Amino acid sequence: MNELLYNQKDLKVLKDEIEFIDTVIIPFAAMDMDMKAPVHAGNLELLQIVCVQLEKQFKGRLLITPPMMTVGEDTSLLGMYTTQLREYGFKNIIVLTHLQAEPGDMNKIRLNEIPLENMSDDMKMEMINDEVKTVMKSVISIWNQ
Numbered sequence: 001m002n003e004l005l006y007n008q009k010d011l012k013v014l015k016d017e018i019e020f021i022d023t024v025i026i027p028f029a030a031m032d033m034d035m036k037a038p039v040h041a042g043n044l045e046l047l048q049i050v051c052v053q054l055e056k057q058f059k060g061r062l063l064i065t066p067p068m069m070t071v072g073e074d075t076s077l078l079g080m081y082t083t084q085l086r087e088y089g090f091k092n093i094i095v096l097t098h099l100q101a102e103p104g105d106m107n108k109i110r111l112n113e114i115p116l117e118n119m120s121d122d123m124k125m126e127m128i129n130d131e132v133k134t135v136m137k138s139v140i141s142i143w144n145q
Contacts, residue, residue, distance in 0.1 A: 005055075006066055014063065015089075023062040023092040023139070024085050026106075027051050028078060030099060031069040042116055043098040046131065050096065050111065053132040058139070063090075073101035082106050092142055096135065109138045 014021060029044045030036075044067065051064050068078060082093050082104065093106040098113055111131055116124050 006063065018089040021061060021063060022090060023058075023094065023143070024090045025051065025054065025062055025064045025094045025096050025139075026078065026081065026085075027064065027067040028075075028095050028097040028099065029067055029069055030071070030073070032071055038117075039113065039115075043111070043113055046111060046114060046116060046128065047096060047098070049128055050132055050135055053128075054135060054139070057132075057136060062139070070099070073099050075101050075104065078106075079104050094139065094142060107142050109135055111135070 027047045029047055030040045031044075032040055047067065051067075054062070055064055065081075068081065070077070078095065085093050095106055095108045096111065097108065098111050100110075102108065114127050114131070116127070119127065
């Protein structure tokens with residue numbers, strides 16, 4: 001199976017393949033329009049880049065949902081969504097975030113806050129690749145639990 005995207009066609013396939021695609025990753029970011037708004041935007045950009053790389057590396061093994069956003073660190077919607085995902089059949093639910101908030105009974109992988117906007121392209125790619133490798137190791141560790 002190729003990469004699994006959150007679209008109508010792939011979600012129809014997902015239900016038949018749920019025993020093979022047992023992991024879902026929920027990108028979770030802040031969208032506060034406060035003094036840290038540029039930081040939040042940079043964090044979301046990094047989160048999206050890491051998710052694209054995860055899809056490429058773990059084709060056919062996981063589903064990455066559209067990003068969920070929060071104001072503050074409220075995780076209540078995340079909890080409701082997790083319940084739906086468990087009922088759907090996912091065994092591993094992973095929240096990928098920069099936020100400190102604890103998302104309840106799901107696994108959390110916390111990304112570093114990296115100020116990418118002022119870095120050279122080479123350094124930016126090196127930092128992103130390091131984050132992707134760290135997240136991949138964390139996902140594999142969750143699978144091996």
